[in-house]
Amino acid sequence: MTHTTKIILAGEGGQGIQTIAKVITEVAAAQGMMVSYIPVFGVEQRGTPSVALIILSNEEIFYPRFDNADYAIVLQKRAVSSVESYLHNKTKIVFDSSTIGAENLPKEAIHRFGIPATQLAAEKFTPKAFNLIVAGKLSQVLNLDEDRVWQKIEKLLGKKFKTTEIREKSKQAFLFGRQFVFELKHFSKPIFQPATGKIVSKNAEKTALIDPERCKGCGICIVKCPVGALKFSDTLGVFATPVPEIDLEKCIACGNCFRFCPDGAIAVTKNKKFK
Amino acid sequence: MLNTIPKSWNSKLKPHLFCPGCGHGIAFKQLGFAIDGLGLQKEITMGVDIGCSLLAWNFLDVPTIQTHHGRTTPLLVGYKMVRPKRIVISYMGDGAAWGIGLQNIIHAAYRNNPVTVIVINNENFAMTGGQASYTTLPGTVTPTSPIGKSPELGAGFKGPELIRNVAHKEAYIARSTVANPIHLLSTLKKAILSQKENNNFALVEVLSICPTNWKTNAKASLDIAIDMEKVYPIGEVR
Amino acid sequence: MTEKLFITGNEAAVRGAVDAGAKIMFGYPITPATEILEGWIAKTVIDKNLQFLQTEDEIAAGFGVIGAVLGGAKAFSASAGIGHVLLQDPISMAENMRLPFVGIMMQRGGPSTGTVNFSQQEVNLAIHGGNGDSFRIVYSASSVDEMYSLVIKAFSAAWKYRFPTFVLGDGYLGKMKATVELKKPLKSVESKQILSESGSPTWLRNCFSSEEELNTLLQSHIADWEKNKNKIVESESFHTNDARYLVVAHGIVASAAKETILKMRSERIRIGLFRPITLNPFDGEALRTIARSAKHIFIIESAYGQLGKIAKAELAGHGIKAKISQISKPAEGFTPDEIIKEIKKHNA
Numbered sequence: 133m134t135h136t137t138k139i140i141l142a143g144e145g146g147q148g149i150q151t152i153a154k155v156i157t158e159v160a161a162a163q164g165m166m167v168s169y170i171p172v173f174g175v176e177q178r179g180t181p182s183v184a185l186i187i188l189s190n191e192e193i194f195y196p197r198f199d200n201a202d203y204a205i206v207l208q209k210r211a212v213s214s215v216e217s218y219l220h221n222k223t224k225i226v227f228d229s230s231t232i233g234a235e236n237l238p239k240e241a242i243h244r245f246g247i248p249a250t251q252l253a254a255e256k257f258t259p260k261a262f263n264l265i266v267a268g269k270l271s272q273v274l275n276l277d278e279d280r281v282w283q284k285i286e287k288l289l290g291k292k293f294k295t296t297e298i299r300e301k302s303k304q305a306f307l308f309g310r311q312f313v314f315e316l317k318h319f320s321k322p323i324f325q326p327a328t329g330k331i332v333s334k335n336a337e338k339t340a341l342i343d344p345e346r347c348k349g350c351g352i353c354i355v356k357c358p359v360g361a362l363k364f365s366d367t368l369g370v371f372a373t374p375v376p377e378i379d380l381e382k383c384i385a386c387g388n389c390f391r392f393c394p395d396g397a398i399a400v401t402k403n404k405k406f407k
Numbered sequence: 408m409l410n411t412i413p414k415s416w417n418s419k420l421k422p423h424l425f426c427p428g429c430g431h432g433i434a435f436k437q438l439g440f441a442i443d444g445l446g447l448q449k450e451i452t453m454g455v456d457i458g459c460s461l462l463a464w465n466f467l468d469v470p471t472i473q474t475h476h477g478r479t480t481p482l483l484v485g486y487k488m489v490r491p492k493r494i495v496i497s498y499m500g501d502g503a504a505w506g507i508g509l510q511n512i513i514h515a516a517y518r519n520n521p522v523t524v525i526v527i528n529n530e531n532f533a534m535t536g537g538q539a540s541y542t543t544l545p546g547t548v549t550p551t552s553p554i555g556k557s558p559e560l561g562a563g564f565k566g567p568e569l570i571r572n573v574a575h576k577e578a579y580i581a582r583s584t585v586a587n588p589i590h591l592l593s594t595l596k597k598a599i600l601s602q603k604e605n606n607n608f609a610l611v612e613v614l615s616i617c618p619t620n621w622k623t624n625a626k627a628s629l630d631i632a633i634d635m636e637k638v639y640p641i642g643e644v645r
Numbered sequence: 646m647t648e649k650l651f652i653t654g655n656e657a658a659v660r661g662a663v664d665a666g667a668k669i670m671f672g673y674p675i676t677p678a679t680e681i682l683e684g685w686i687a688k689t690v691i692d693k694n695l696q697f698l699q700t701e702d703e704i705a706a707g708f709g710v711i712g713a714v715l716g717g718a719k720a721f722s723a724s725a726g727i728g729h730v731l732l733q734d735p736i737s738m739a740e741n742m743r744l745p746f747v748g749i750m751m752q753r754g755g756p757s758t759g760t761v762n763f764s765q766q767e768v769n770l771a772i773h774g775g776n777g778d779s780f781r782i783v784y785s786a787s788s789v790d791e792m793y794s795l796v797i798k799a800f801s802a803a804w805k806y807r808f809p810t811f812v813l814g815d816g817y818l819g820k821m822k823a824t825v826e827l828k829k830p831l832k833s834v835e836s837k838q839i840l841s842e843s844g845s846p847t848w849l850r851n852c853f854s855s856e857e858e859l860n861t862l863l864q865s866h867i868a869d870w871e872k873n874k875n876k877i878v879e880s881e882s883f884h885t886n887d888a889r890y891l892v893v894a895h896g897i898v899a900s901a902a903k904e905t906i907l908k909m910r911s912e913r914i915r916i917g918l919f920r921p922i923t924l925n926p927f928d929g930e931a932l933r934t935i936a937r938s939a940k941h942i943f944i945i946e947s948a949y950g951q952l953g954k955i956a957k958a959e960l961a962g963h964g965i966k967a968k969i970s971q972i973s974k975p976a977e978g979f980t981p982d983e984i985i986k987e988i989k990k991h992n993a
Contacts, residue, residue, distance in 0.1 A: 146427075175461060175462075175534065176424050176462065178424075178425075178426040178427065178619065179422070179424035179425070179426070179462075180424070330408075332409075339409060340409075341408070341409040341411060343411055345421055345422065346411070346412075346421055346422045347422075348422060348426075348427035348428070349427055350427040350428030350429075350618065350625055351428070351624060351625035351626075352428055352433075352625045352628075352629070354625065355625045355626045355629060356629075370422050371422075371427065373427065390411070391436070391437075391588040391589070392433060392588060393411070393432070393433075393436070394425065394427075394428060394429055394430070394431070394432020394433045394435075394436065395422055395423065395425075395427075395432055396411045396412030396413075396416065396432075396436060397411060398411060399409045399410065399411040400409075401409055
């Protein structure tokens with residue numbers, strides 16, 4: 133009997149979607165399954181959703197793309213639209229409930245499985261380990277051998293585990309993901325969503341404006357601030373990366389952050405009285 | 408309300424599609440201020456290439472044409488001949504300028520075509536994944552130089568210096584950097600005015616940063632750009 | 646208002662461009678098209694409204710043409726052989742962006758640098774040389790007169806329908822002299838700025854991030870092509886009313902065939918010539934109408950089946966009973982007597 137599983141995996145560019153896909157498919161292939169994997173890509177390196185299409189089967193796979201997914205894994209709000217056309221009434225949709233509100237899922241997404249990976253990573257491990265939690269859970273759902281999967285993760289991501297501590301935390305995150313029980317009815321609140329509007333801070337002398345709809349969390353403003361008035365906050369910007377916050381008391385309104393910001397997401401000015 | 412972007416930016420492109428920390432963003436910031444400061448928004452026509460600069464096809468509130476790789480300059484040369492009052496900016500990366508488009512830049516400079524060429528140099532072919540380019544330094548590991556770029560492939564291509572040799576003596580040829588936005592702003596203004604006031608060719612190479620392909624954080628990226636000045640000196644090329 | 650001149654095909658092409666309202670030419674010297682560049686440059690000396698640029702290569706020439714049409718000026722290039730190959734880089738962009746790119750291509754022997762003289766081997770290149778689905782208008786000139794009139798038509802078609810448009814000639818046509826009566830057209834199609842400078846900014850690109858976006862664009866090109874191709878298509882039927890034998894040929898080979906037809910008709914042989922004037926779009930309907938009553942069709946060209954492939958595709962599936970013979974002589978011309986010999990050989 134033919135057993136074929138069609139999976140679409142979608143998230144923000146830079147979230148490690150293709151890495152998760154590589155881990156899953158290379159282990160599945162080593163375990164003897166017929167596997168197909170193709171990334172869906174456009175010109176941009178970042179800035180558009182990263183999507184992977186995976187097929188696992190016990191029979192020969194001819195074509196890497198498909199219309200209807202058995203599993204849709206969505207890890208960022210902006211990526212929901214990338215999976216929409218692949219949903220049908222049997223699709224199981226696995227979503228990061230800490231970044232996507234269940235109410236933002238398309239109505240075709242009947243079978244919902246929540247995993248607040250971003251929140252779990254930030255609270256229990258390291259923020260960057262969020263995709264390891266997802267990879268862990270996914271590998272469990274697809275019956276992939278735990279040890280093989282971890283070995284593959286080490287092989288593909290080993291360079292990023294710069295200290296033993298990071299490596300340990302990463303492994304814990306992966307194992308945690310494997311054991312995680314999906315949220316089925318009551319989902320976490322999507323508190324890790326990109327902010328909208330503008331963040332204005334004002335004191336007697338200066339006014340600062342930060343635009344999370346433009347900020348990509350590159351950190352250049354923090355590096356170029358001569359007085360250390362900027363640091364990353366908990367607010368997320370448009371690519372779900374942290375947006376800086378400003379300490380107006382330290383700030384000297386030198387204009388460096390404004391000059392250097394590649395996205396035009398920050399400006400500070402001296403209030404009229406003090407100019 | 409505080410303005411965080413130049414007036415000549417397309418404010419509806421939010422966010423723009425360059426990577427986090429991309430040097431193009433910093434270059435466009437200063438280019439935008441240059442255009443605003445000179446009051447030339449209504450006179451500018453922009454050409455962009457097919458590399459990462461392609462993402463700027465709708466970046467500025469000016470007529471813009473995205474071309475084939477390396478072909479922005481010859482296109483704008485032809486355009487300027489029939490629209491001589493327009494100020495044309497030929498914007499591309501180091502891959503486009505110093506390789507496939509080099510022939511066209513050399514000849515535009517040689518003929519003193521009144522075009523302002525801006526070359527964003529991040530020492531790699533970024534859009535396609537970071538392959539070695541002509542300005543990649545020897546020893547650098549890239550997808551096409553997995554054991555480090557061979558010194559036999561050149562010590563670092565100095566484009567503006569080459570162009571200086573064929574350009575009209577009054578053409579403005581210079582190099583600046585995203586690590587010094589104030590210098591970048593004044594350099595870009597001079598390059599635009601070289602065309603507008605003197606009807607001369609102008610070329611500015613801008614040392615830039617590419618955190619995505621360099622796999623560096625903000626500080627390391629800017630440090631590399633500053634380090635590059637040892638090989639690619641900043642300032643006017645006389 | 647007509648004028649009688651004894652000029653070469655290349656000179657006629659220059660006159661055509663001038664009378665069509667062309668304002669600027671970009672080109673590179675290459676035999677047998679060089680006289681078009683030189684002739685145009687001579688015009689710019691007399692008329693200061695005309696411009697030219699001798700570029701560093703044909704790629705720069707083609708992009709110069711694109712820049713000029715974006716700026717609203719009628720612009721063109723002329724080339725041949727490998728120059729025609731290099732022009733495919735800019736022509737592909739013009740195809741994607743529906744730009745009124747006009748090119749005069751004087752075929753020479755190929756592939757590679759072949760010969761400088763003559764061939765009909767650039768038909769595939771002229772129609773299909775890009776990396777897309779080939780929405781270009783291609784005319785084939787068969788006389789010095791047509792080197793004038795088709796160049797004018799090319800500018801009209803390009804600006805009216807917004808497809809890159811080409812006039813295919815060849816080295817014989819370019820260099821031969823004949824007396825021609827130039828009929829200047831009464832009205833020409835206006836050019837306009839494509840990179841518009843007022844109102845909301847024009848942002849033009851040819852690269853898209855998703856397959857769907859590009860497909861949508863191409864569907865609109867297809868719709869325009871299908872809607873207009875019957876207005877663009879042109880052909881000539883020479884002594885075909887009662888023809889049992891039909892020659893299919895284009896360009897100067899068709900002109901040689903005309904002499905053949907007249908000779909054979911004087912021997913009471915019922916033979917005619919179908920000459921496509923547009924190679925793309927191709928007047929398949931006219932061909933089929935004539936072919937229905939033919940016994941034997943002879944496709945004759947100085948290439949290996951480039952015209953033949955088009956003609957056969959147009960004839961297939963329509964119940965045409967005629968025998969079809971393909972007579973190919975890549976890179977070499979046919980005299981009228983040679984054509985008689987070939988026809989008799991294939992009809993034996």
